[in-house]
Amino acid sequence: MKPVFTVLLACLLGASAAKAETNAAELDASVTAVTPKVVAWRRDIHAHPELGNREFRTAALVAEHLESLGMEVRTGIAHTGVVGVLRGGDGPVVALRADMDALPVTEQVDLPFASTVTTEYNGEEVGVMHACGHDNHVAILMGVAEILAGLGDELPGTVLFLFQPAEEGAPEGEEGGADLMLREGAFADPVPDAVFGLHVFPMPVGVIASRPEGLMASSDRFTITVNGTQTHGAMPWMGVDPVVTASQVVLGLQTIPARQLDATLTPSIVSVGRIEGGVRNNIIPETVELEGTIRTFDADTRADIHRRIENTATHIAESAGATADVAVDLGYPVTRNDPDLYRRMAPTLQRVAGPGFVEARPVTGAEDFSYLAEAVPGLFFFLGVAPEDPALVAPNHSPRFYADERALPLGVKALTELTLDYLAGAP
Numbered sequence: 001m002k003p004v005f006t007v008l009l010a011c012l013l014g015a016s017a018a019k020a021e022t023n024a025a026e027l028d029a030s031v032t033a034v035t036p037k038v039v040a041w042r043r044d045i046h047a048h049p050e051l052g053n054r055e056f057r058t059a060a061l062v063a064e065h066l067e068s069l070g071m072e073v074r075t076g077i078a079h080t081g082v083v084g085v086l087r088g089g090d091g092p093v094v095a096l097r098a099d100m101d102a103l104p105v106t107e108q109v110d111l112p113f114a115s116t117v118t119t120e121y122n123g124e125e126v127g128v129m130h131a132c133g134h135d136n137h138v139a140i141l142m143g144v145a146e147i148l149a150g151l152g153d154e155l156p157g158t159v160l161f162l163f164q165p166a167e168e169g170a171p172e173g174e175e176g177g178a179d180l181m182l183r184e185g186a187f188a189d190p191v192p193d194a195v196f197g198l199h200v201f202p203m204p205v206g207v208i209a210s211r212p213e214g215l216m217a218s219s220d221r222f223t224i225t226v227n228g229t230q231t232h233g234a235m236p237w238m239g240v241d242p243v244v245t246a247s248q249v250v251l252g253l254q255t256i257p258a259r260q261l262d263a264t265l266t267p268s269i270v271s272v273g274r275i276e277g278g279v280r281n282n283i284i285p286e287t288v289e290l291e292g293t294i295r296t297f298d299a300d301t302r303a304d305i306h307r308r309i310e311n312t313a314t315h316i317a318e319s320a321g322a323t324a325d326v327a328v329d330l331g332y333p334v335t336r337n338d339p340d341l342y343r344r345m346a347p348t349l350q351r352v353a354g355p356g357f358v359e360a361r362p363v364t365g366a367e368d369f370s371y372l373a374e375a376v377p378g379l380f381f382f383l384g385v386a387p388e389d390p391a392l393v394a395p396n397h398s399p400r401f402y403a404d405e406r407a408l409p410l411g412v413k414a415l416t417e418l419t420l421d422y423l424a425g426a427p
């Protein structure tokens, strides 16, 4: 029995390995076939950037493409958001997300398709540029949509395509972004089992970087008002000096990450960016206001730092006979990669990028993909798009940020294969 069984098993394994190879070759051919379109979309979107909640042209381009692929398409979600549903077999549901907005930055990159667009932003005339590279995200996801739609009945589950407005924040007085898309039902029907997304980053082309748990920081703003008692600068004992007290608070806040938290657990940052009080040299003012930002990589540390800021500021103020009012405005949560999903999908990224797949260091910037990854298990990764000439490498948001389009096929391949492996129940 044993030899027969072994032979049978070998045949079966041989057959499935051959099928996997055919599938891989077919997939590579689809990526190659769609690449010229992805490049053309990216150049077109790059030349026509639109600010958050104003992505009308981009959204129309996306919706038209998804409709041409035969998808169920919903538009106008969270202002200009587009959701496409591609229904396949009875398998799970995967959501894929691309953000569509550009920034109020005047482009300085020498490209034939460089942006010359200007617009009004919060009452000012500004240049508009895809300085964070979201043009690449949109074009890549349009390419992924085309490949997956081309699979027809072979698609083993359902894919939800999210094209999201206003990742960089909505204009003053407006809401927007991933959070608003969720509140407007982007994940309501069908409910995804997992969400994947990527961000271009100035690492070499061929590199994909990610990590389990906190990949990008939470970003919260705090405001502290130190209330003293106004007096003559020559007679400080006649009042309570909020300038000296606020200075102690600034230093006290630095002891939170440096002295109060376990430095071996996770990095965190508390920065004061604005301090304001007083009108002239010889009057000690009544109040001083501080404003700053908090960055953390896990939810517990985030809540802990909020408590410690309140505690540190109010007690330092109390020791001086002053009071402190502390307000924390919640910004984007931690962009957290679900550890189980990460372990499950890392082999796919490894296969797709080979030695180019590396573990990312945490990034202290924030990303509103975090809301999607709070709603369902999420996996977010960085795609290297740095130009070959090191002199041309610039960070995201720079007027010189330049994404090398040679990176686009790897982005398409990575999202496509993550989706197919997940739907097929990988590993």
Ligand SMILES: [Zn+2]
Binding pocket: 132, 168, 396, 397
């Ligand atoms: Zn950005």
Ligand SMILES: [Zn+2]
Binding pocket: 132, 133, 134, 167, 199
């Ligand atoms: Zn971005």
